[in-house]
Amino acid sequence: MRTIIECVPNVSEGRDRVAIDAMAAAVRAAPGVRLLDVSSDGSHNRSVLTFVGDTAAVRLGVLALFREAVARIDLRTHRGEHPRMGAVDVVPFIPVSGSSVEECVALSREVGAAVANEFGIPVFLYEDSASAEHRRNLAEVRKGQFEGFVQKMMEPRWAPDFGPAAPHVSAGAVAIGARQFLIAYNVNLGTRDLSIADRIAKAIRHISGGFRYVKAMGVELSDRGIVQVSINMTNFRKTPLHRVFECVRSEADRHGVPIVGSEIVGLAPADALFAAAEHYQRLEKFTPDQVLETKLLEE
């Protein structure tokens, strides 16, 4: 199977079209990279690039992005609503197919070392790549932001994983790490009673005793006169969608409430959907290589 890794770097520029286009072009020009999306937010003054490729390709894409971003973004004059600590602020690597989180962790370390070496930018490994528990959460890593990083990095617990002991003068610092693909998945309930959606959300989410890779809350869909269990699936391989769906169904049953439907918001890897066929149809020996489109993606 072809290796597909998704990379979703956030850069601290969301207004200057020329700079954004130059960064996008640099990524697009990296051999083997496929740039899928660029979303810019003016008030955040921040852009999110989404691209995919194999290990070597995304590595080239990230380094090409840094080259442009470091040349074009100066954090000393950057203003925007979104917290940030670097010109390239955060670089997550996400396994889509033919790759594992472990491989993406290795990739994040390799790219982190290269970024520190080539650009003199301190690198903090975060999420599944974090070198210590307190560095796992991006918000914690970024706390203090660019303006506070000279001070913050003096603390031994905030020494970088790679690179100099102080932030780059204009490009700050960066968080690089591996994480699972996040799927936004909602289940709609045939009732107007928000408290039922809340109770079910509580039943399935990790923090209150539910599935390890589930975040959830109840939401009112007033235009449809129904409520929704709004879910973030943070690891669809270990906590699959169908298992959460069946749990929501069972909990809803207990309240005499029907499941109206469910929905995937945005993108999901094919494997997340194949899992339903495997589960409900009890497929034996199924592999994604049996899917014609997967063969077309092979090199």
Place this chain on the structure above:
Amino acid sequence: MRTIIECVPNVSEGRDRVAIDAMAAAVRAAPGVRLLDVSSDGSHNRSVLTFVGDTAAVRLGVLALFREAVARIDLRTHRGEHPRMGAVDVVPFIPVSGSSVEECVALSREVGAAVANEFGIPVFLYEDSASAEHRRNLAEVRKGQFEGFVQKMMEPRWAPDFGPAAPHVSAGAVAIGARQFLIAYNVNLGTRDLSIADRIAKAIRHISGGFRYVKAMGVELSDRGIVQVSINMTNFRKTPLHRVFECVRSEADRHGVPIVGSEIVGLAPADALFAAAEHYQRLEKFTPDQVLETKLLEE
């Protein structure tokens, strides 16, 4: 969504490696074509090429194949166990994604006219492209084989759809048509009683009152000590896998027999698997464009 049409031409050469490689190379060289597989059978003296592309690409691929095949294959000296009537014997077009059978029927007519025109080969449209009911079944069209075609084509009901009224002197005639992707799908039952698999096969297959696009029979898996309902799904869009699975389950229940598992043999289009997620998880507004890998296949 990107248009993907599969084309699986059968050529009457399964022994001469040089000729087979030349035909494969001709197909591979057609712009936009992706050759997925070449399977040759010496005793059949026949090869099956599997390739995909959009409408324009598969059209070019087929014409390139004819050029090589007509130059290299002489039916007058061809011997093999498999019935055949032409150098290129049969050309099926199969919609995989972003295309319909109707579009593939139009494509088969267009390619048929081009083949008749460029090579002087009579073309019979078959399957969903057939111009009359008696010409739908390939075995009927091919009856008489190369050696009998001068005679056969004298009958008005076997006049070709395109091209001359007699077979090409060395390349014979060809059947070209559109059909749905065929999925080989088996459901395994936790019993040694073959008569139960037979009864369930009878319940689900079209010929005896079951689903329109299902062929099925009972099979013994003696090594596993179980039986199987062995199924050909001839149109997975109109008769989806999960519906047949649930019907088999309900019939097995009635005999007190559990479903051990099911299996897809060989390839299937991604849509055939996504249908299970849509059905069982009651997905609203799902489109294959939400699947990351589908986006990667887009032009």
